[in-house]
Amino acid sequence: MKVERFEDLIDWTREAHAHLARCMTSCADRQAETRAKWLLIYLADHEKALSQTIARIAAHADAKAMHTWIYDYLARAPMQLGQKCKAYHHMDIEAISADVFDMHNQILDLYRSLARRAEIDGARTLAEDLLELEQHETMRMAQQVNRVHEM
Numbered sequence: 223m224k225v226e227r228f229e230d231l232i233d234w235t236r237e238a239h240a241h242l243a244r245c246m247t248s249c250a251d252r253q254a255e256t257r258a259k260w261l262l263i264y265l266a267d268h269e270k271a272l273s274q275t276i277a278r279i280a281a282h283a284d285a286k287a288m289h290t291w292i293y294d295y296l297a298r299a300p301m302q303l304g305q306k307c308k309a310y311h312h313m314d315i316e317a318i319s320a321d322v323f324d325m326h327n328q329i330l331d332l333y334r335s336l337a338r339r340a341e342i343d344g345a346r347t348l349a350e351d352l353l354e355l356e357q358h359e360t361m362r363m364a365q366q367v368n369r370v371h372e373m
Contacts, residue, residue, distance in 0.1 A: 229288040236276040243269035245307035252311035261370050272359050287344035319367045326360045
């Protein structure tokens with residue numbers, strides 16, 4: 223998917239979360255370690271809900287902001303979608319956590335950059351709103367991951 227406008231970026235973000243949810247769901251049943259299986263189930267549900275929230279934001283976003291061109295603002299291309307699922311069923315809790323937080327940090331960096339550099343107020347507000355959502359949800363996930371580690 224080529225990301226050129228905010229609507230493309232939002233679609234890409236929504237699909238990235240949905241893809242991660244599908245991958246984790248498919249691997250959860252094959253995960254031998256109970257705590258890692260619970261974590262995969264939780265993260266899959268969380269990613270699915272986050273994907274749905276992003277879709278709702280897109281449906282209600284300002285049309286002018288959604289059509290704002292952003293390709294000049296992207297420091298690097300976003301992660302490629304449609305890749306084969308990672309083997310989460312072979313990973314331990316630490317590896318699963320590291321992979322998920324790596325993806326979320328890439329998204330956070332992207333929205334942080336866009337929020338700083340956007341020249342149109344509506345586009346800046348949209349990037350800030352999405353950044354805030356991603357930050358909040360990443361913190362929620364971190365709390366749950368820490369609880370799994372404490373078990």
